[in-house]
Amino acid sequence: MASGPYSAKVMDHFMNPRNVGEIEDASGVGEVGNPACGDMMRLYLKVEGGRIVDAKFRTFGCGAAIASSSMLTEMIKGKTVEEARAITNRHVADALDGLPAVKIHCSVMAEEAVKSALDDYARKNPA
Amino acid sequence: MPLAHIFFDHISTTPLDPRVLEAMMPYLTEWYGNPSSHIHDQGQRAVQAVDAARAEVARFVNANPQEIVFTSGSTEANNLAIKGAAAACAKKGKHLVVSEVEHFSVLNALPSLRNGGYEVTTLSADSDGKVDPDDVRRAIRPDTVLVSVMHANAEIGTIEPIGEIGRITREREVLFHTDATASAGHIPLDVREAGADLVTLSAHNFYGPKGTGALVVREGVRLDSQIDGGFQEMGFRAGTENVPGIAGMGKAAAIASSEMGEWASHLRRLEKRLRDGIASSVTHLHFTGHPTDRLPGHVSFWVEYAEGESLLLFLSVHGVMAASGSACSSNLKGRDEEDLVASHVLRAIGVPSDICTGSITFSMGKGNTEQEVDHVLSVLPGIVRRLWEMSPTYLDYQKKILQGG
Secondary structure: OOOOOOOHHHHHHHHOOOOEOOOOOOOEEEEEEEHHHOEEEEEEEEEEOOEEEEEEEEEEOOHHHHHHHHHHHHHHOOOEHHHHHOOOHHHHHHHOOOOOHHHHHHHHHHHHHHHHHHHHHHHHOOO | OOOOOEEOEOOOOOOOOHHHHHHHHHHHOOOOOOOOOOOOHHHHHHHHHHHHHHHHHHHHHOOOHHHEEEEOOHHHHHHHHHHHHHHHOOOOOOEEEEEOOOOHHHHOOHHHHHHOOOEEEEEOEOOOOOEOHHHHHHHOOOOEEEEEOOOEOOOOOEEOOHHHHHHHHHHOOOEEEEEOOOOEOOEOOOHHHHOOOEEEEEHHHHOOOOOOEEEEEOOOOOOOOOOOOOOOHHHOOOOOOOHHHHHHHHHHHHHHHHHHHHHHHHHHHHHHHHHHHHHHHOOOEEEOOOOOOEOOOEEEEEEOOOOHHHHHHHHHHOOEEOEOOOOOOOOOOOOOHHHOOOOHHHHHOOOOHHHHOOEEEEEOOOOOOHHHHHHHHHHHHHHHHHHHHHOHHHHHHHHHHHOOO
């Protein structure tokens, strides 16, 4: 397709988002953003033995927000809780072959979503 | 590659009419003279081209040729009108009245005036985007020098009651500026009938070239030039004239004068087909702008639980080019996230800000067809559904329905 503002990878994850949906018995759920600001992401995690075995999301937002959400779920699946916590927005943006400067906040939303979901998991599973 | 190539974004710009290009070509090739060097043949040809275009543009809006000041486009024309009139009338007063749904080239000219001691009264629009002429009447003070209300709004298509506003400004002896960028060439515009003193025109919005516009300056109106230099354009606008652009604008104006009515009836048919089709196939959808007093071929709406840029991207994948007042699509080339603000027009008409983001403007042009409308209708419902399926807010809505809430 014609080159728009986004990389081919962003467009792929926008048009064919991975892991859209919910996890009924999620170990942790994170919700960040606000529709009033143009985007909102809800992330569901299934954690088993300290490892993320499944991740699903629902996002209201622009192309970059949907692609960042999709990419994040791909990146955290199979990772330990500690490894997932170490993921930054930069990792997400890089994995998408970059985002336009004004869209960096979309990758920040993805980073905040995983931290929020892991915080929820930690609350439900105190050490 | 998209299978289709459907341009439904004529409010952003229109394709150049081939007849306009033909009228411009001699001044891009053979006749390259500068109108200021009018003694020799090259300069004379340029003078004749600019004069002929001035006469055509004047006829187009029922003005006199000497009232047409060519500019680089409507942004410059709006700046000249607002800042030029404010400066020239400073002795009379320092108060301006401007509607809140104006283009940025009007609204963003105001802060520097405010810094210079001017006061601005902002008129609100109703939920259809209309400005109430009575509000104009109430806003005018003894020190008011200028009222600026656009002819039609590009984003929501609403046509403003400029005739009534013009009667009030005349009665109160206040200058009236109207930005006709979105309307000229699409609906009739008679500057005399409108009672307008200053009117902004843009050539590329009616099948002319980019980089050329005009400010109609009613005879006797004083303006301070905003560009220092030579004495071109009756002293209102310094700089060598864009002769090919001006020749193109003249041709585009002549074509629009004779064909506008035909375009409008074609566009009204397409508009009805698109609007009815959307209304019957997409739920949670709200049309914006005035239902009848609107630009022909203009259909604007917002969809709950779907974000505008995502809608635009999916439409683009299906070969459909449209516009959005969405937060996220407004300025992808901007440097700051502060550039990502929901449309001031949608906020003005009371669309909640979490919903502003889902707005779409389809603006059709003379070259669009029923088949293209049908293609858009065949892809839009699926796109909306897909975004809803991804949206946490739509999920919450559905759960609420299931719970009977």
